[in-house]
Amino acid sequence: MAKVKGAIVVEVERCKGCGVCEPACPQDVIKLAKEVNGKGYNYAYMQNPEECTGCANCAMVCPDAVITVYREKVSQ
Amino acid sequence: MEMKDIIKPENLVFKKTSLFTEKPLSYCPGCGHGTVHRLILETIEEMGLQAETIGVAPVGCSVLAYEFMDIDMQQAAHGRAPALATAIKRLHPEKFVFTYQGDGDLAAIGTAETIHACNRGENIIIFFVNNGIYGMTGGQMAPTTLPGMKTSTSPFGRDTEIMGNPLKITELVAHLPGTYYVTRNAVHTPAAARKAKKAIQKAFEYQKLNKGLCFLEFVSNCNSGWKLPPVKSNEWMVENMFPYYPLGDIKVPSL
Ligand SMILES: Cc1ncc(C[n+]2csc(CCOP(=O)(O)OP(=O)(O)O)c2C)c(N)n1
Ligand code: SF4
Ligand code: SF4
Ligand code: SF4
Ligand SMILES: [Mg+2]
Numbered sequence: 001m002a003k004v005k006g007a008i009v010v011e012v013e014r015c016k017g018c019g020v021c022e023p024a025c026p027q028d029v030i031k032l033a034k035e036v037n038g039k040g041y042n043y044a045y046m047q048n049p050e051e052c053t054g055c056a057n058c059a060m061v062c063p064d065a066v067i068t069v070y071r072e073k074v075s076q
Numbered sequence: 077m078e079m080k081d082i083i084k085p086e087n088l089v090f091k092k093t094s095l096f097t098e099k100p101l102s103y104c105p106g107c108g109h110g111t112v113h114r115l116i117l118e119t120i121e122e123m124g125l126q127a128e129t130i131g132v133a134p135v136g137c138s139v140l141a142y143e144f145m146d147i148d149m150q151q152a153a154h155g156r157a158p159a160l161a162t163a164i165k166r167l168h169p170e171k172f173v174f175t176y177q178g179d180g181d182l183a184a185i186g187t188a189e190t191i192h193a194c195n196r197g198e199n200i201i202i203f204f205v206n207n208g209i210y211g212m213t214g215g216q217m218a219p220t221t222l223p224g225m226k227t228s229t230s231p232f233g234r235d236t237e238i239m240g241n242p243l244k245i246t247e248l249v250a251h252l253p254g255t256y257y258v259t260r261n262a263v264h265t266p267a268a269a270r271k272a273k274k275a276i277q278k279a280f281e282y283q284k285l286n287k288g289l290c291f292l293e294f295v296s297n298c299n300s301g302w303k304l305p306p307v308k309s310n311e312w313m314v315e316n317m318f319p320y321y322p323l324g325d326i327k328v329p330s331l
Contacts, residue, residue: 005077005082006082006089007079007082007083009083014100016104016105016106017105018105018106018306018307019106019305019306019307020106020264020306020307020310022307023265023307024265024266041105049079054082054087054089056089056090056266057266059090060090060266060269060270061111061263061264061265061266061269062110062111063101063103063105063106063107063108063109063110063111063114064100064101064103064110065092065093065096065110065114066092067090068088068090068091068092069088069089069090069091070082070083070084070087070088070089071082071087071089072077072081072082072084072087074077
């Protein structure tokens with residue numbers, strides 16, 4: 001069965017911690033960190049990276065375009 | 077599977093468009109202006125129009141759009157973007173010309189310029205970001221402010237008996253024969269943003285036909301002016317803005 005595995009990379013220092021990406025994620029992957037970046041924002045990160053499908057929903061709503069998305073087809 | 081096996085150039089499915097300059101956006105966290113900027117720039121990049129497009133920035137929070145968009149741009153006096161865009165398009169009819177304006181800019185001080193550019197059927201695109209408030213200057217009431225909505229100049233809520241009703245300028249310009257395509261979108265969810273991008277793509281396609289003005293409203297949020305956190309402001313927008321400013325096409329070309 002072919003399955004997709006995804007991953008995102010957040011440009012931490014440019015993330016404004018708005019959280020708009022959180023409800024956009026169907027897999028409950030992207031969350032705001034407890035830690036803050038240099039500007040004092042709780043930046044977004046993958047809380048459960050195994051679940052990411054690389055659907056790019058989070059990137060589609062990020063106002064600051066700080067999310068890069070990768071997706072790989074894996075056959076099992 | 078390890079993260080490093082997924083994060084490889086050949087697996088890239090989404091990255092920030094190269095038409096953004098390096099400057100961080102000056103908008104508040106979660107502000108829809110950034111998303112609308114991105115969708116416009118992605119479209120210009122995908123259509124290969126970077127060198128063919130001229131944008132006009134307004135006065136309002138997006139006054140600095142020319143700092144963020146790596147295309148040729150001008151910045152107009154408050155409300156005058158459609159007049160400036162008219163001149164640019166008439167002097168350079170082969171270029172793709174758009175304005176980017178807020179509701180205070182477009183539907184208050186610039187009402188005359190908006191209506192007349194639409195009525196003349198100028199072959200430009202107007203991108204209209206409606207957050208129902210003057211975001212930049214501290215959240216004053218706009219013509220688009222909802223009935224009962226609190227702003228710094230309507231602290232007890234907009235009283236329509238005294239202050240009139242919100243101006244649905246998008247419906248209004250749809251009646252003018254000069255407009256070719258009029259539609260209202262939002263960018264708060266992935267589905268809405270993808271749909272908004274389709275509308276932007278259509279508008280650039282339509283500009284090639286020289287059949288009139290494309291008017292694209294985006295109902296958006298103003299977290300600072302509305303005094304709500306970003307996600308809550310999007311929810312408030314769905315509950316309160318969408319019933320008054322319903323999403324969807326208002327005028328579509330009969331091809
Ligand atoms: C001639 C003139 N009058 C008034 C102003 C003050 N002013 C600056 S921005 C603005 C309103 C902006 O609101 P909007 O267009 O809705 O943009 P937003 O910031 O909400 O995106 C006003 C009244 C100005 N700069 N120039
Ligand atoms: S939407 Fe973008 S800026 Fe906002 S928290 Fe998520 S990654 Fe950060
Ligand atoms: S790419 Fe999709 S699954 Fe992965 S974090 Fe973003 S929204 Fe969630
Ligand atoms: S004041 Fe409002 S419109 Fe302006 S950047 Fe902030 S949230 Fe956006
Ligand atoms: Mg506004």
